[in-house]
Amino acid sequence: MGGVGGEAPFTVTDKLTGEITAVNWKAPAINTIYYRFDESEVRFILNYGRPFSPMSPWGLVGGGPMNSQQIDNVLEYLKSIQLPRDNCGAGEVEAFSFYGQELCQSGSVPENIASDIAASIDGAIASGEAASVGEAVFNLELGSGAYSCARCHTQGWSYGNPGQTGQGAYGWNLTGGATNSHFNNEADMVAFLKNGSEFGKVYGNQGQGSGRMPGFGAMLTDEQIEAVVEYVRSL
Numbered sequence: 001m002g003g004v005g006g007e008a009p010f011t012v013t014d015k016l017t018g019e020i021t022a023v024n025w026k027a028p029a030i031n032t033i034y035y036r037f038d039e040s041e042v043r044f045i046l047n048y049g050r051p052f053s054p055m056s057p058w059g060l061v062g063g064g065p066m067n068s069q070q071i072d073n074v075l076e077y078l079k080s081i082q083l084p085r086d087n088c089g090a091g092e093v094e095a096f097s098f099y100g101q102e103l104c105q106s107g108s109v110p111e112n113i114a115s116d117i118a119a120s121i122d123g124a125i126a127s128g129e130a131a132s133v134g135e136a137v138f139n140l141e142l143g144s145g146a147y148s149c150a151r152c153h154t155q156g157w158s159y160g161n162p163g164q165t166g167q168g169a170y171g172w173n174l175t176g177g178a179t180n181s182h183f184n185n186e187a188d189m190v191a192f193l194k195n196g197s198e199f200g201k202v203y204g205n206q207g208q209g210s211g212r213m214p215g216f217g218a219m220l221t222d223e224q225i226e227a228v229v230e231y232v233r234s235l
């Protein structure tokens with residue numbers, strides 16, 4: 001269901017007490033990684049890893065064991081395992097093909113994933129876990145959080161011990177209204193969520209992206225993105 005997410009053993013150190021706890025870390029599904037990041041962003045993740053998570057740096061530049069040729073091979077391998085997209089643009093398929101696996105860059109997640117996402121949202125609302133579509137999207141468990149916000153924006157979410165929702169972890173603190181003032185209006189934030197951030201590029205009215213905020217436009221529907229924006233603005 002929802003692509004192959006996984007779990008990785010890891011230890012978390014409490015900043016105040018120094019206490020070390022063994023946890024299982026939810027590793028997001030990578031067969032949709034090119035749906036949310038472009039190649040240079042995936043290269044950055046492989047080279048430098050994700051600090052404070054079980055994803056260690058793999059590139060020599062990040063202190064890991066692989067040279068750039070080896071990293072390129074992994075990037076190509078990852079392309080080969082991407083779920084083929086639905087709704088490709090005309091003439092776009094060849095641009096991104098690998099070993100006969102035809103992929104495009106603008107299409108959406110395949111129908112079965114889209115319906116898994118919709119079903120997870122409905123399920124979270126029916127069970128009372130979420131009070132709105134936006135809240136359900138924010139915390140989406142599917143694919144070990146591959147389509148969620150909480151895995152980056154809620155401390156402890158990835159190892160089953162979430163703190164205050166959206167108070168910031170690898171991704172920024174979204175609570176208290178500061179984030180709202182970083183965008184001109186709701187539509188501006190919707191556009192940012194669809195495309196994600198790009199290294200060095202301006203976003204909103206005073207942000208500069210790092211490329212680490214994924215784009216959700218190929219994974220979630222417009223309605224789901226609008227709902228999550230409404231939810232974020234209420235945090």
Ligand code: HEC
Pocket residue numbers: 138147148149150151152153170171172174178179180182189193197198204207208209210211212213214216228229232
């Ligand atoms: C892979 C980690 C990751 C995920 C998943 C993620 N974000 Fe982010 N987000 C970031 C990072 C990192 C930034 C900071 C901007 C940058 O570095 O480009 C950010 C920035 C933002 C900002 C702008 C904050 C500001 O005040 O400037 C908003 C709003 C936001 N994210 C909302 C979301 C929502 C909503 C989702 C889910 C649909 C989400 N994010 C998923 C990592 C993530």
